[in-house]
Amino acid sequence: MATSDNTTFDDRETRDEQMRATIDEWVGDLTHLVDEAQASVEFQEWLDVQSRLHEYSHRNTLLIKQQCPEATKVAGYRTWQEEFDRYVTEGESAIWIWAPIITTRCPECENAPSYHDTSGCEYDETPPEEWDQGLVGFKPAPVFDVSQTEGEPLPELDTDTHGDGAELVGALQRAGPDLDIEVQIVAQSDWTYPGAKGVCSQSGQDERPTVKAKDRTNDADLATTLIHEYAHALLHFQVADDSERAKREVEAEAVAYVVGRYFGLDTSNAAFYLAVWAEDETDTITDRLQRISTTATTIIDVVNDQLGDSTT
Numbered sequence: 001m002a003t004s005d006n007t008t009f010d011d012r013e014t015r016d017e018q019m020r021a022t023i024d025e026w027v028g029d030l031t032h033l034v035d036e037a038q039a040s041v042e043f044q045e046w047l048d049v050q051s052r053l054h055e056y057s058h059r060n061t062l063l064i065k066q067q068c069p070e071a072t073k074v075a076g077y078r079t080w081q082e083e084f085d086r087y088v089t090e091g092e093s094a095i096w097i098w099a100p101i102i103t104t105r106c107p108e109c110e111n112a113p114s115y116h117d118t119s120g121c122e123y124d125e126t127p128p129e130e131w132d133q134g135l136v137g138f139k140p141a142p143v144f145d146v147s148q149t150e151g152e153p154l155p156e157l158d159t160d161t162h163g164d165g166a167e168l169v170g171a172l173q174r175a176g177p178d179l180d181i182e183v184q185i186v187a188q189s190d191w192t193y194p195g196a197k198g199v200c201s202q203s204g205q206d207e208r209p210t211v212k213a214k215d216r217t218n219d220a221d222l223a224t225t226l227i228h229e230y231a232h233a234l235l236h237f238q239v240a241d242d243s244e245r246a247k248r249e250v251e252a253e254a255v256a257y258v259v260g261r262y263f264g265l266d267t268s269n270a271a272f273y274l275a276v277w278a279e280d281e282t283d284t285i286t287d288r289l290q291r292i293s294t295t296a297t298t299i300i301d302v303v304n305d306q307l308g309d310s311t312t
Contacts, residue, residue, distance in 0.1 A: 007066040009096045015140050019096060023062050027285050031278045040272045045069055047254055050293055051261035054300050058286075058293035060097040067095045071145040073154070080144065086151030094142030101139055104131040112136045165219030168263055171306035172226045178302045181233045182210040183226065191215075198225040200232040209233035220265050224256050227299060231255035234295050246276040251292055258296035263303070 007022055009015045026042075033039040049065045050058070052072050064071050074095060080086045106116040108123035115136070116128070146154065169185075176183035191214045193199050198213040211229040216222055231252040239248070250272055260267045277285055 006068060008093060009067075009140070010093070015096065019063060019098070019140060022066055023059055023286075024282060026062060026066065027289070028282050030285065031274050031280070036273075036275060039274045043254075043272050043274055044257070044270065046289075047257050047292075048261065050296065051258045054258065054262060054293075054297045056097070058289040061293070062289070063097050064095055068145050070147070071095065073146045074143040076141070076143050080149050080151075084149075084152065084154060086146070086149040086154075088144050088149050092144060092148040094144060096140050097143055098138040099141030100135050101137045102133055103136055104128060105134045105136050106131060110134065110136065165221075165223050165265065167307070168223045168265070168303070169219050169226065171303045172223060172230070174306045175230075175299070175302045176211070178305070179230060179234065179299070180208055181230060182208055184210065184212045185215050185222070186212050187215050197221075198229040200229045200237065202238075207238075209237040223263075224260050224265060224267075227259045228252045228256040230299055231295055234298065235291055246273070247280075247288075250274065250276060251288055251295075254292045255296045255299070258292065259299050259303075262296075262300050 009018050009022075011018070030039055030042060033042070046062060046065050049069060049071065050056075050061045053061055053064065053074065056064070056074075064074065068074075074097075075084070077088055080088060101112075103112050105112055106121055106123050106128075107126070109116055109119050109121035111119050111121065113128040113131075116123075173183050173185070193212075193214075196214075197216075198211065200209055200211050202209065209232075211226065211233055213222060213225045213229060229252075232248065235251055235255075236244075236248045253270065253272060257267050257270050277288070280288075
């Protein structure tokens, strides 16, 4: 439940500006905290929110973290009423996120008609009433966490497989082709990469990434390794800049943390050495957060499909 200690955006006139500033400030502070452990805690708290609300963008999970870090399921006022038969408890404060603005837009400058008229765009091949709809921007929108509502219980989710490492390993292996990744579980006796649990490399002539993981009895640990290497395959395949190596490890470990948490794996030993990002510009770090968010979501969705197929 949101508390007064958390960030709020109560002032309508300054809400948009405050929301943007809050994200920029958090990202800017992340790698400049004097206490490196505290930076890791802040980062991990965001990853926790991202794992619970993976369908939301990194910008929105950052905003949710600052306002209600314990949130587990958020929805708009009417959505809670109409889809779940639940009602926002009187006196609760909204959690503000960015909602897309979808309207007709110019095919050339991609602005809504009102902005198109003042943008200097000279597109005139078709009149505005014939333009297709599309994304033209974002606006602040209020949502509420389930803890701020009361009413009918939410439908029970099938989470039996989420803590099952063996089943998750199988689903991850089956997910490989859908992610355009070749995956191999290699027997310990045949493992030729000392000091590594997994590797990501190029696959022969087709230039696809190949993920190899050393087989072991701890299925949860094996699953985490596969996720980590999948992240490298999706994010860093054919990236040759060695100066980025340590920075890329943080990204892959963060993806493994988000996906692992989502599927109920024990991630209590996770540690994030964010000092390697210290020299990055704020925009670069923001891009890293976006990549972590979208890559984790991609893996979660594909693996969920495989888990669903295995039960039908």
